[in-house]
Amino acid sequence: xxxxxxxxAIAVAYSFASLKVLRxxxxxxxxxxxxFWGTRGPGLVFVPFGFATMKRVxxxxxxxxxxxxxxxxxxxxxxxxxxxxxxxVGDPARAIIEIEDYLYxxxxxxxxxLRSVLGEVELDELLADREKINARLEKIIDLRSDPWGIxxxxxxxxxxxxxxxxxxxxxxxxxxxxxxxxxxxxAQGELQASETLAQAAHTLAREPxxxxxxYLQTLTEIAAENNSTTIFPVPIEMFRPFMxxxxxxxxxxxxxxxxxxxxxxALPAGEPAGSAMDAQALAEIMGRxxxxxxxxxxxxxx
Numbered sequence: 001x002x003x004x005x006x007x008x009a010i011a012v013a014y015s016f017a018s019l020k021v022l023r024x025x026x027x028x029x030x031x032x033x034x035x036f037w038g039t040r041g042p043g044l045v046f047v048p049f050g051f052a053t054m055k056r057v058x059x060x061x062x063x064x065x066x067x068x069x070x071x072x073x074x075x076x077x078x079x080x081x082x083x084x085x086x087x088x089v090g091d092p093a094r095a096i097i098e099i100e101d102y103l104y105x106x107x108x109x110x111x112x113x114l115r116s117v118l119g120e121v122e123l124d125e126l127l128a129d130r131e132k133i134n135a136r137l138e139k140i141i142d143l144r145s146d147p148w149g150i151x152x153x154x155x156x157x158x159x160x161x162x163x164x165x166x167x168x169x170x171x172x173x174x175x176x177x178x179x180x181x182x183x184x185x186x187a188q189g190e191l192q193a194s195e196t197l198a199q200a201a202h203t204l205a206r207e208p209x210x211x212x213x214x215y216l217q218t219l220t221e222i223a224a225e226n227n228s229t230t231i232f233p234v235p236i237e238m239f240r241p242f243m244x245x246x247x248x249x250x251x252x253x254x255x256x257x258x259x260x261x262x263x264x265x266a267l268p269a270g271e272p273a274g275s276a277m278d279a280q281a282l283a284e285i286m287g288r289x290x291x292x293x294x295x296x297x298x299x300x301x302x
Contacts, residue, residue: 017049027092028054039092057092061153062103066110068161071118073126080161081118081126085110085141091149099148106145110155113140130157 022028022041030037030045032052040047040054047054068082087106089095095102117137118126126133134155142152162170204210 014049015046018046020045020047020054022056025058025060027057027059029057029092029096030054036093036097055096057089057095059089059092061086061088064103064107064110066107066114069111069115069118071115073118073123074120075122077123077166078163079118079123079126081114081157082159083110083114083137083155083157085152086154086156087145087150087152089149090151094147094149102148102150105148106141106150106152109144110137110141113137113144126157126160133157 020028021044024042026041028040028045028047030040030047030052031054032048037052045054064085064087066083066085068080070078071081072078085106089102099105114137117133117140121133134157137155137157138152141155142150145152204214
């Protein structure tokens with residue numbers, strides 16, 4: 001009786017020692033006498049103590065940080081890049097049997113792939129087209145880790161550290177680009193303004209009254225500011241007839257013969273130089289002068 005009780009106690013203890021509990025997100029890869037025995041779980045599983053072993057594998061997605069890598073891009077620029085890898089175990093049996101440490105192996109594979117892929121792109125593409133690079137990294141890593149039973153869901157480039165000299169050069173380039181855009185926009189504005197002014201000039205030329213209305217509107221705007229001086233714009237065409245008359249007079253004056261200077265009027269006989277003249281003598285002298293001037297005028301225009 002005592003032997004049966006002891007045997008029963010040993011069997012119960014052995015059974016408890018052989019029982020394993022696996023969580024919902026865990027699977028157990030068991031080996032019986034060193035041979036693959038299957039994948040078990042979740043829940044309560046029986047693994048014969050001393051005859052079988054079990055490796056626990058988590059099926060949850062792992063966010064693996066890829067250490068910063070010094071990368072030389074295709075245009076010979078040295079940058080430091082780090083990334084993050086999202087992966088999970090798709091086949092627990094292969095993750096245990098095919099690879100010794102699937103986490104370490106996937107991390108090393110991600111680092112080497114990151115350096116090789118980024119070495120084939122230029123810096124501008126690395127900074128501007130990260131989605132394309134992330135998709136390429138994900139495809140390569142997922143394909144190479146598939147024999148290990150690993151499913152890669154995403155690879156994201158987190159940060160790109162640039163040298164200080166390159167940052168300053170890029171800042172100068174961006175500033176020059178902004179200045180160029182500002183000049184182009186200003187030139188386009190001047191072009192549009194000139195086209196609009198040309199259309200307005202054509203409209204005013206077809207309707208002369210519109211120009212006068214514009215003058216009056218300008219005067220109204222000036223008078224509304226309480227100015228003491230009002231400037232009225234006058235078209236230059238109003239002075240053109242006077243300018244033409246002046247030009248014709250100057251041309252006629254240059255073509256006319258030279259007129260000898262008139263001799264001074266003779267004083268009446270018996271009058272000494274410097275003496276006063278009476279009114280009658282002065283009237284006679286003025287009459288002779290007017291007569292001579294009239295004769296010269298008829299001669300010039302005759």
